[in-house]
Amino acid sequence: MKISNYIKIYSLFLSTSIASELEYKTNVIIDFITAILSLIGSIFLLTIFFQNTDNIGGWKFEQALIIQGIYTILNGITNTWFNPNLTEIVKHIREGTLDFILLKPIDSQFFISLKKIAPSGFLEIILGFALLIYCIKINQITINLGFIILCLTTLCCSVGILYSLWFLISTTTIWFVKTWNATEVLRSFLYIGRFPLNSFSISLRVFFSIFIPIAFITTIPSEVFLGLAQLWEILIEIVVSGIFLIVSRKFWFFALKYYTSASS
Amino acid sequence: MEENIIQVENLSKSFDISSKKPGLKGTLKHFFKRETKSIEVIKNINFGIKKGEIVGFLGANGAGKTTILKILCGLIYPSQGKLSVAGNLPYKRRSNFLKNITLIMGQKQQLIWDLPPIESFYLNAAIYDIEKFEAKKRIKKLSDMLEIEDELYIPVRKLSLGQRMKSELLAALIHKPNILFLDEPTLGLDINAQRNLRKFLQIYNKETDATICLTSHYMKDITSLCKRVICIHEGCLTYDGKLEKLLKKISPVKDILIICKTEKDAIELRNSGFIIKNQNQKEITITIKKNSIKSTLKNILNKFEIEDLYINEPPVDEIIGNILVKNKV
Numbered sequence: 001m002k003i004s005n006y007i008k009i010y011s012l013f014l015s016t017s018i019a020s021e022l023e024y025k026t027n028v029i030i031d032f033i034t035a036i037l038s039l040i041g042s043i044f045l046l047t048i049f050f051q052n053t054d055n056i057g058g059w060k061f062e063q064a065l066i067i068q069g070i071y072t073i074l075n076g077i078t079n080t081w082f083n084p085n086l087t088e089i090v091k092h093i094r095e096g097t098l099d100f101i102l103l104k105p106i107d108s109q110f111f112i113s114l115k116k117i118a119p120s121g122f123l124e125i126i127l128g129f130a131l132l133i134y135c136i137k138i139n140q141i142t143i144n145l146g147f148i149i150l151c152l153t154t155l156c157c158s159v160g161i162l163y164s165l166w167f168l169i170s171t172t173t174i175w176f177v178k179t180w181n182a183t184e185v186l187r188s189f190l191y192i193g194r195f196p197l198n199s200f201s202i203s204l205r206v207f208f209s210i211f212i213p214i215a216f217i218t219t220i221p222s223e224v225f226l227g228l229a230q231l232w233e234i235l236i237e238i239v240v241s242g243i244f245l246i247v248s249r250k251f252w253f254f255a256l257k258y259y260t261s262a263s264s
Numbered sequence: 265m266e267e268n269i270i271q272v273e274n275l276s277k278s279f280d281i282s283s284k285k286p287g288l289k290g291t292l293k294h295f296f297k298r299e300t301k302s303i304e305v306i307k308n309i310n311f312g313i314k315k316g317e318i319v320g321f322l323g324a325n326g327a328g329k330t331t332i333l334k335i336l337c338g339l340i341y342p343s344q345g346k347l348s349v350a351g352n353l354p355y356k357r358r359s360n361f362l363k364n365i366t367l368i369m370g371q372k373q374q375l376i377w378d379l380p381p382i383e384s385f386y387l388n389a390a391i392y393d394i395e396k397f398e399a400k401k402r403i404k405k406l407s408d409m410l411e412i413e414d415e416l417y418i419p420v421r422k423l424s425l426g427q428r429m430k431s432e433l434l435a436a437l438i439h440k441p442n443i444l445f446l447d448e449p450t451l452g453l454d455i456n457a458q459r460n461l462r463k464f465l466q467i468y469n470k471e472t473d474a475t476i477c478l479t480s481h482y483m484k485d486i487t488s489l490c491k492r493v494i495c496i497h498e499g500c501l502t503y504d505g506k507l508e509k510l511l512k513k514i515s516p517v518k519d520i521l522i523i524c525k526t527e528k529d530a531i532e533l534r535n536s537g538f539i540i541k542n543q544n545q546k547e548i549t550i551t552i553k554k555n556s557i558k559s560t561l562k563n564i565l566n567k568f569e570i571e572d573l574y575i576n577e578p579p580v581d582e583i584i585g586n587i588l589v590k591n592k593v
Binding site for chain 2 (some may be wrong): 019102105257259
């Protein structure tokens with residue numbers, strides 16, 4: 001199928017999802033309010049940490065806010081796309097409705113990952129970007145095209161890593177049927193990404209760099225924002241993201257061979 | 265000779281299934297050391313289906329009918345055997361194969377729950393790469409045939425089960441598939457909705473020459489749609505042929521309803537050694553072997569004063585029920 005067809009299908013995914021969500025007006029409003037309160041709460045928590053000290057792990061409050069901004073964007077992306085779609089994989093497999101997806105002449109990973117969106121996550125993405133713009137101002141960061149490209153590249157890589165991790169865990173449902181808890185653990189690890197990696201002990205730093213690559217998800221993009229990131233760090237982030245995306249895709253097709261569908 | 269559109273040779277499928285003993289001890293054992301065993305749910309099955317045929321798959325729950333349909337449409341990998349559907353290996357799920365088939369499951373739905381069905385139809389049309397104008401034409405035609413023009417714009421969650429099933433059918437047929445796999449499509453529908461659905465499938469088959477593979481526990485679905493049936497019992501194919509022939513083969517008896525003129529005749533007839541199926545004052549239904557109809561009738565007409573007499577086949581449900589329960593093929 002051509003790319004243009006996928007774009008057309010995605011525009012229909014968007015319109016049907018937004019229409020579905022807007023059927024429940026109060027729920028959307030509550031989600032919007034939750035997004036705003038969640039950001040306020042996180043910033044408040046950060047101010048408490050910095051109340052008696054100027055820096056944590058070598059990061060000043062103004063710099064730590066960048067991590068918060070990136071975390072808010074990623075959380076927004078998680079809430080907009082990953083949460084409504086990837087948690088549904090478990091449901092599709094348990095109830096056997098994955099059958100309908102697998103029988104469509106379209107890439108099943110594309111369908112299952114992007115079919116739904118939750119519009120409230122958009123607000124978080126906007127708030128995250130607004131916070132980043134504010135951070136650029138207070139940290140007196142000079143912007144140029146190279147800076148924007150680097151920031152967006154690392155941000156895209158972060159999204160890629162996070163998506164792949166979530167998708168990998170959800171795919172294991174084909175064997176284990178129920179893996180809600182594993183995706184919840186991943187989400188709680190993402191909360192850790194709100195704080196600079198240097199603020200943790202060495203052993204935790206190693207764990208969050210290798211096993212659950214939180215470092216790649218929030219810290220490196222933040223360092224790029226502050227001009228602290230090394231080129232090798234950015235390259236590793238790109239490579240890690242590519243590897244994760246390829247592995248998650250291969251793993252999906254491998255797992256489908258073991259799909260037995262639910263009984264009727 | 266016309267080539268088969270579906271060809272299955274020596275098809276087998278095994279599943280690893282875990283079992284658990286009752287009680288806490290059993291639960292703990294199941295949690296720490298799960299015992300699984302391989303169960304062969306499809307055993308060395310062979311059949312071929314020609315283009316335009318409507319074939320009913322008969323069998324009790326768990327016989328393996330749905331598994332066969334799911335293997336044929338490419339959802340499940342077969343463990344052994346050769347199969348070809350419209351010239352394709354189904355489990356490869358190639359785009360041109362998927363555009364040729366559809367699967368409708370009575371107990372599962374693909375329509376977007378909170379939106380009117382028309383939104384799902386246009387989404388499916390885009391997935392199957394159908395132009396909007398053409399999609400509009402197909403939706404109009406199919407909704408006319410299914411009589412759901414008014415329901416197209418009502419959210420799916422507000423539709424009745426019958427209307428929802430019709431909408432599911434429309435969503436599944438928008439790409440004009442040549443092969444339809446229907447797994448209990450009339451499940452839960454009322455008599456009228458069942459009849460309408462069957463009527464639609466008959467017309468659709470006639471107009472498009474589509475091949476239909478159907479499983480159903482409603483015998484009326486099978487008897488009114490399928491000339492040919494395939495019986496499956498514990499994963500084995502036990503019969504493949506005409507439904508009519510099957511009914512003759514497994515039911516070598518007929519029911520005769522006799523209305524006697526007097527109570528006295530009725531009492532005497534009851535005591536004449538026939539197998540009595542039903543009795544109600546002067547009305548008696550006896551079951552006799554098909555090859556002895558002539559002599560039995562002669563005997564009855566000579567001995568008793570008869571007001572009226574009807575010869576019936578036993579109800580199809582009863583006969584097929586016997587196949588499902590006792591595997592009397």
